[in-house]
Amino acid sequence: MGNERGSWGSNIGFLLAAIGSAVGLGNIWGFPYKMGKSGGFTFLLIYLLLAVFVGFSIMVAELAMGRRTGKGTIGAYRAMTNRFKWVGWLAVFAPFVIMSFYSVLGGYCIEYMALNLSNLAFSGAEVKTGADLFGSMLTNPFGCVMFTLLFLLICFLINRGGISGGIEKFNNIGMPALFVMLVIIIIRSLTLPGAVEGLKFMFVPGYAVEAGFIESQPSIGSVMATAGGQMFFSLSLAMGVMITYGSYLDKKENLIKNSAVIVVADTIVALMAGLAVIPAAVATYGPSAALSGPKLLFITLQDVFQAMGTVGPLFGVIFYLLVLVAAISSAISLVEVVVTFFMDRAGANGKQGNRHRIVLLVCLAIMVEAAVVAVDGLGSNGVWVPFQNSLGIVGSFNDCWLDFMDCLSEGLAMPLGALLMSVMLGWEIGTNKILEEVHIGSSAKWIDKFLTFCLMFVVPIAMAFILGGQIGDYFSTAERSMYGVGYGIGAAVVVLAWIAAFTSPKRKER
Helix, strand or coil, X not given: CCCCCCCCCCHHHHHHHHHHHHCCHHHHHCHHHHHHHCCCHHHHHHHHHHHHHHHHHHHHHHHHHHHHHCCCHHHHHHHHCCCCCCHHHHXXXXXXXXXXXXXHHHHHHHHHHHHHHHHHHCCCCCCCCHHHHHHXXXXXXXXXXXXXXXXXXXXXXXXXXXXHHHHHHHHHHHHHHHHHHHHHHHHHHHCCCCHHHHHHXXXXXXXXXXXXXXXXXXXXHHHHHHHHHHHHHHCCCCCCHHHHHHHCCCCCCCHHHHHHHHHHHHHHHHHHHHHHHHHHHHHHHHHHCCCCHHHHHHHHHHHHHHHCHHHHHHHHHHHHHHHHHHHHXXXXXXXXXXXXXXXXXXXXXXXXXXXXXXXXXXXXXXXXHHHHHHHHCCCCCCCCCCCCXXXXXXXXXXXXXXXXXXXXXXXXXHHHXXXXXXXXXXXHCCCHHHHHHHCCCCCCCHHHHHHHHHHHHHHHHHHHHHHHHHHHHHHCCCCCCCHHHHHHHHXXXXXXXXXXXXXXXXXXXX
């Protein structure tokens, strides 16, 4: 490739790394629950449509931006636009902040894997319930910090090896292993008595209300917002990962085919994750099961494994190991976004970046912010959270440090960045540069009109809707709904972005 920053050893290595980035904790605890509560197959159909017209388009564009410029996120935006070049900072800010809580959750997985391994070795020992274990863990800040540090140490050892020698090598082993472990857990989950109720929850429209899992069926607008948000975050879009990974990709590779493979594989793994966890949780708890978020992984499923008897800890070890692999594969891609920025900056200054030192400093910086989230213990330890005391406002955006960091990154920075990127490509600089890069490895002509139409119209409008829905989700309280305000902000942002694109000197030149 002629890139001193390195390159992928093979296209399959790139695909496994990109799929690994997309397959994360959100697939395991978010997708199946949102699918069930939002109408089952109806949600899945809307999700697939959005994945084709929005997710696929953004992924092709991000991979093309990275490969065309041969730079990380900030460098790629600077090389392509003047008016929107600051958007690249959003795509570096988001992964850095996401790692503040992702590394803590990864530490939880290591601790639970160790607990189940201990139960397997000492089968006669007294076993606590999932709720007792989770509560004890959250109120032990020192232990949480230490396991978070261990998780980041693993990320450091992988990322310091570089693209082909670290990230690709891990995913070449980790992704096939994750698939095998998923199949094992799915078989066990579906053979539990009552597992069919979990399948109905996931796939039968209206069953979640009929069986008492939720009180009422959400509106079609709510389903679209939920499906769009899940699709967007599940595919690792607008967090700089695909631009960064694309910058290391060989020119001969087919971006259209690769993007399609990543989208399809991520969706399949998300469905498999649902088959692994939802039937087992419903078979054990029924409609009262916690089917989303950390409680699903660390309370509900831990009780499921304990209810299996002597073989339970074995399945517990396998499950938390596969969750850990999914967490690591996503985390190392987020770390690489930040590392690549500093590597590129060193190169721009005529220096050879010291990858080992840069990775170490990035991981140490992440550890500082992650320590705050770890000590907070999902709000269990009375740690100050922004705006709680100063304004007396407590909502989904700041009830704990994890949710606050999640709101800043996944709730605001990522949908805003994707919206502005689509307007930049569709209306300011045009899609010709992206299409030129796409056609280096593909002769498909249908992509020209499809990608142009999606980036000019479908993606900006969809992202404005998703941004508004995220604002409504995070800032609404029992006393007031912020969805109207959120959708108003989303509409205002897309209009202002269009005005900025239309008045850009680069557009006038074009």
